Amino acid sequence: MSFVRRSALLTLSGLVLVGFAESSEAGKDALAAQAQPLSIQDSVKGDWRSKANQARDPWRHPSETLAFFELEPGMTVVEASPGPGWYTEIIAPYTNRNGGRFLAAGFPKDDERGYAQRSRRNFQENFADRPDLYGPIEVTELSGVAGSVAPANTADLILTFRNVHNWVPAGTAEEIFAEFFRALRPGGVLGVVDHRLPAELAEDPRLSTGYIHESTVIQLAERAGFVLEGSSEINQNEADNADHPFGVWTLPPTRLTAPFRKDPDPDFDRTPYDAIGESDRFTLRFRKPKS
Numbered sequence: 001m002s003f004v005r006r007s008a009l010l011t012l013s014g015l016v017l018v019g020f021a022e023s024s025e026a027g028k029d030a031l032a033a034q035a036q037p038l039s040i041q042d043s044v045k046g047d048w049r050s051k052a053n054q055a056r057d058p059w060r061h062p063s064e065t066l067a068f069f070e071l072e073p074g075m076t077v078v079e080a081s082p083g084p085g086w087y088t089e090i091i092a093p094y095t096n097r098n099g100g101r102f103l104a105a106g107f108p109k110d111d112e113r114g115y116a117q118r119s120r121r122n123f124q125e126n127f128a129d130r131p132d133l134y135g136p137i138e139v140t141e142l143s144g145v146a147g148s149v150a151p152a153n154t155a156d157l158i159l160t161f162r163n164v165h166n167w168v169p170a171g172t173a174e175e176i177f178a179e180f181f182r183a184l185r186p187g188g189v190l191g192v193v194d195h196r197l198p199a200e201l202a203e204d205p206r207l208s209t210g211y212i213h214e215s216t217v218i219q220l221a222e223r224a225g226f227v228l229e230g231s232s233e234i235n236q237n238e239a240d241n242a243d244h245p246f247g248v249w250t251l252p253p254t255r256l257t258a259p260f261r262k263d264p265d266p267d268f269d270r271t272p273y274d275a276i277g278e279s280d281r282f283t284l285r286f287r288k289p290k291s
Contacts, residue, residue, distance in 0.1 A: 036097070037073065040066050043094040048133045053086050056253065059278035062090050064234045069191035069285055073098030075156040078149055078183065080105045080142055080176070081163040085127055088134070091159070092127065096135025104128075105142040105149045144175035150183040158184060159191045162281070164220070165212040169205065177224035181288060190226055190286040192217055193235060195248045195279045210248035214282045226286035235281035248279050 038046075044062050071077065077095045082088045082104050095102040104123065107116040128137045141148040149158070158180050167173035180190055197203055197211035218228055244250035246259060250273050257268035 076101040078158045080160040092134040184288045186290040232283040237280040240280035
């Protein structure tokens with residue numbers, strides 16, 4: 001089975017929404033009119049962000065997370081599998097308003113499956129076609145082919161949020177991490193956030209609960225050549241024990257009350273799960289060695 005076919009990821013929290021488009025001169029012109037640089041905090045507070053996304057800031061800690069990943073002005077930044085764009089709303093304006101370059105890597109353009117097509121359209125309409133808000137977005141492919149994410153040794157920072165638990169059961173994780181390593185310049189950073197499976201719990205090979213061992217991600221990155229430089233508890237939630245009837249999707253924001261693709265159960269008591277809040281997540285910073 002080809003990498004492209006194996007890499008189609010339909011998450012239980014929703015479609016992985018990624019688009020593909022060339023950065024435009026119109027985007028550059030629109031950005032030039034917005035000469036005032038942004039701090040990370042300014043971008044987090046930006047009035048272009050949806051209210052629903054802003055409401056999740058206390059759980060996702062975007063300012064602290066991006067600072068931990070060492071996001072700085074002038075960087076070439078890749079967001080891998082940006083999904084519906086929660087972090088894109090923050091990172092793209094910050095990067096473009098501070099003399100950097102923003103790339104979004106997702107489904108290959110020739111993927112003809114319906115949800116991949118919808119994903120591309122959604123991202124195109126919501127982000128790539130809005131240079132007035134986000135600046136130019138260069139859309140690339142997460143295909144495992146050398147140079148598909150970004151030209152070799154050009155990216156300063158690659159970020160991915162809650163995606164490795166999809167790549168592992170799809171059988172694409174090793175190829176994706178290898179492509180990240182190729183795309184990053186020597187000394188560049190890879191930042192990973194994902195749902196944490198406690199070490200004492202067995203890891204289902206299919207990762208059907210949506211949780212993954214922190215050690216699994218570390219092993220993948222180290223096999224690709226990365227060095228673990230730091231970990232943070234920024235996105236920790238001690239109330240989450242990773243043991244829920246419908247996996248991580250029982251918790252907010254998905255809030256399932258029945259198995260995925262089943263009708264919601266109106267009698268399911270959501271009270272204890274809403275009280276937990278969003279999932280416990282690990283936050284890892286890896287670096288590509290300079291030599």
